[in-house]
Amino acid sequence: MNFSDKIYIAGHKGMVGSAIYRSLKQKGYTNFVMRDSSELDLTNQEQVTSFFKEEKPDYVFLAAAKVGGIEANNTFRGQFLYENLMIQNNVIHLSYVCNVKKLLFFASSCIYPKFSEQPIREDYLLTDKLEPTNEPYAIAKIAGIKLCENYNRQYGCNFISVMPTNLYGPNDNYDLKHSHVLPALLRKFHDAKINDLRTVEVWGTGKPKREFLHVDDLANASIHLMQTYSGNVSVNIGTGIDMSIKELAELIKDIVGYKGAIVWNKSKPDGTPRKLLDVSLIHSLGWQHTIDINEGIKKVYFNKFLNEDKKGF
Ligand SMILES: NC(=O)c1ccc[n+]([C@@H]2O[C@H](COP(=O)([O-])OP(=O)(O)OC[C@H]3O[C@@H](n4cnc5c(N)ncnc54)[C@H](OP(=O)(O)O)[C@@H]3O)[C@@H](O)[C@H]2O)c1
Numbered sequence: 102m103n104f105s106d107k108i109y110i111a112g113h114k115g116m117v118g119s120a121i122y123r124s125l126k127q128k129g130y131t132n133f134v135m136r137d138s139s140e141l142d143l144t145n146q147e148q149v150t151s152f153f154k155e156e157k158p159d160y161v162f163l164a165a166a167k168v169g170g171i172e173a174n175n176t177f178r179g180q181f182l183y184e185n186l187m188i189q190n191n192v193i194h195l196s197y198v199c200n201v202k203k204l205l206f207f208a209s210s211c212i213y214p215k216f217s218e219q220p221i222r223e224d225y226l227l228t229d230k231l232e233p234t235n236e237p238y239a240i241a242k243i244a245g246i247k248l249c250e251n252y253n254r255q256y257g258c259n260f261i262s263v264m265p266t267n268l269y270g271p272n273d274n275y276d277l278k279h280s281h282v283l284p285a286l287l288r289k290f291h292d293a294k295i296n297d298l299r300t301v302e303v304w305g306t307g308k309p310k311r312e313f314l315h316v317d318d319l320a321n322a323s324i325h326l327m328q329t330y331s332g333n334v335s336v337n338i339g340t341g342i343d344m345s346i347k348e349l350a351e352l353i354k355d356i357v358g359y360k361g362a363i364v365w366n367k368s369k370p371d372g373t374p375r376k377l378l379d380v381s382l383i384h385s386l387g388w389q390h391t392i393d394i395n396e397g398i399k400k401v402y403f404n405k406f407l408n409e410d411k412k413g414f
Contacts, residue, residue: 102160102203102328107132109158111143111192112165116272117207117265120320121162128324134158138165144187153195160327161204163192163245167238171304171372173279174235185241193248197258205327206249206262208335210312210378212239213264220341220379223264223334232373250333259331263323266339266378270316270401283313283398286350290357291406299361301354304369307347312339312377315392315401325388339378340390352395356402 102108108125112118113135122133134156141152143165167177167184174181189206196204213221214229226246231239249260273284280288286303293301322338330336344352350363383389 102130104129105132106130106159106202107134107157108160108162109134109156110162110164111188112163113137114272115164115166115168116268116270116274116316117319118162118164119272120270120316121164121323124317124320124324143191144184146187146191149191149195150198153199157199158196159202161192161196161201162323162327163189163204163206165192166207169274169279170281170285171234171370174238178237181235182237182241185238186244189241189245189248193245193252193260196260197252197256202259203327203331204249204258204260205323206245206260207323208242208246208262208264209238210264210266210337210339210376211235211373212242213376215373217376219375220377221337222379223337223382226335234370234372246335253333261326261330261332262335263326264335264337264378265319266312266314266337266376268314268316268319269397271404273316273401273405275405282311282346283349283353286353287357287398287402287406290353290359291402293361294357294359300364301359301361302364302366303346303350304366305346305371306367307350307365308345309371309373310343310345310375310377311349312341312343313349313394313397314339314390315397318390318392322383322388322390326383326386330386334382336383336386337378337380338383339380340394341378341380341384342394343375343377344394353398353402356395356399357406 110118215232217225246262252258269283274280275288
């Protein structure tokens with residue numbers, strides 16, 4: 102990827118897309134093409150066709166998707182399947198038609214089987230049943246990985262895909278109905294602190310274990326793979342370190358400075374019991390994470406919530 106190559110970041114206003122943009126700009130890349138969903142609806146094949154034929158990007162980061170936590174995935178099941186299939190079919194197919202040099206597709210660690218052996222290696226994909234609450238999203242993402250793989254095999258494309266673990270960082274979604282666990286906990290503890298609430302309810306038992314990666318680390322890993330990796334294995338991107346939701350809740354409670362109690366709502370689903378990625382492949386490809394979880398969460402909290410307070414949140 103040369104500094105002047107034309108780079109299309111699909112989903113550049115989202116958490117992942119905006120991190121890729123920040124990181125590419127910082128590294129010296131200058132030629133970007135970007136459209137938000139109000140300018141280009143990626144589920145619409147005609148619009149995507151015109152866009153690719155006009156802009157002819159050299160490289161594509163496909164970070165546009167319908168994304169959410171357990172509740173959103175389980176409620177909007179049809180939309181998660183349909184919109185994700187449409188977005189990725191259109192962008193991947195038009196990238197082939199318009200001779201894109203290389204495309205990187207973002208899949209997700211939550212599409213591995215629910216009861217995978219741990220840590221999860223890349224070759225565990227499609228070896229057992231999926232987590233039912235996010236099956237539609239997972240089916241769409243698996244189709245995206247397979248589309249990249251089979252366009253490589255049939256047409257000689259250079260399309261790669263990655264499996265990021267749970268992410269956090271700037272431009273995350275803090276809407277409690279649709280967010281992932283880490284931003285949801287930041288929102289809940291912060292709101293409880295400023296409203297002087299005596300308790301904070303957290304979903305599930307607190308026992309499941311999860312791995313978290315700062316999105317700036319993901320952006321650097323993705324750019325590294327775009328520059329150095331070609332192949333059909335969807336590469337895990339994570340820290341290789343996990344913690345229980347209980348440990349996470351206590352860490353966030355501490356960082357926020359909330360003094361009340363945590364109440365566990367055990368009637369809510371826990372989801373997959375453990376989800377830790379085996380990161381030996383990406384380590385062997387020359388990348389490791391750099392942002393420690395304590396520091397990462399502190400940075401996110403102080404930048405997002407304390408600035409919100411200053412703006413009269
Ligand atoms: N967040 C995580 O923890 C996580 C973990 C693993 C993998 N990933 C993967 O990383 C990718 C990006 O996730 P994210 O967290 O950055 O999501 P996000 O913050 O919700 O951003 C998604 C982006 O997709 C765009 N988009 C959605 N529907 C669109 C449409 N019909 N047409 C055009 N653009 C559309 C949105 O554009 P507008 O803003 O313009 O609407 C938004 O910029 C996804 O593929 C996700 O599966 C995320």
